[in-house]
Amino acid sequence: MDLITAETTATALPTTTPLKVAVILASNREGRFAPVVADWFLARTDGHPGIETDLVDVAALDLPTALTYSHGPEDRARLAEVSGRLADADAFVVITPEYNHSYPAPLKNLIDWHRAEWQAKPVAFVSYGGVSGGLRAVEHLRQVFAELHVVSIRDTVSFHNAGALFDDEGRHRDPVGPDAAAKSLLDQLIWWGRALRDARAAHPYGG
Secondary structure (H helix, E strand, C coil), rough: HHHHHHHHHHHCCCCCCCEEEEEEEHHHHCCCCCHHHHHHHHHCCCCCCCCCEEEEEHHHHHHCCCCCCCHHHHHHHHHHHHHHHHHCCCCCEEECCCCCCCCCHHHHHHHHHHCCCCCCCCEEEEECCCCCCCCHHHHHHHHHHHCCCCCCCCCCCCEHHHHCCEEECCCCCCHHHHHHHHHHHEEEEEHHHHHHHHHHHHHCCCC
């Protein structure tokens, strides 16, 4: 017990150290609504003392779609850049729409290019769409991330009929409920993020 305590104390970061959170914007559709939702969410994380965010936009990544070990130099550079950002993250937030009862293909491509970068970290979801609010996409993502040894946060933020909820300036017309949902999501993400960050520091994950 003394050895474990000593090791944990020596390697774990202080609980006041902000979590590094990769916020993944999952849509690359032309005319997408995704930036409105992303800006709304990032406005709730800006200045938060518990986290630092890095926006990873799948539309800007231009990752190869064929999974192969034989990369050209440009593909290697693109993969190395995003792999480093995911590896540095302590936690993830996925902002996703729902396409045909599931999530966008570019997000699956980003997920499938990586494994260790995801493992033993928490992921939370912000979804948007029509009547379902993107929740069917989230349910599919929970299964995928479970396979990668990722802890999915139970509480979500979801926007049903999202286009009608925001004004022309990107402000939510009735923010009380979504703001409360975002706070709950972040509280849970920070709890899990700190716990798993300390656990990985004490004992590297062997999944």
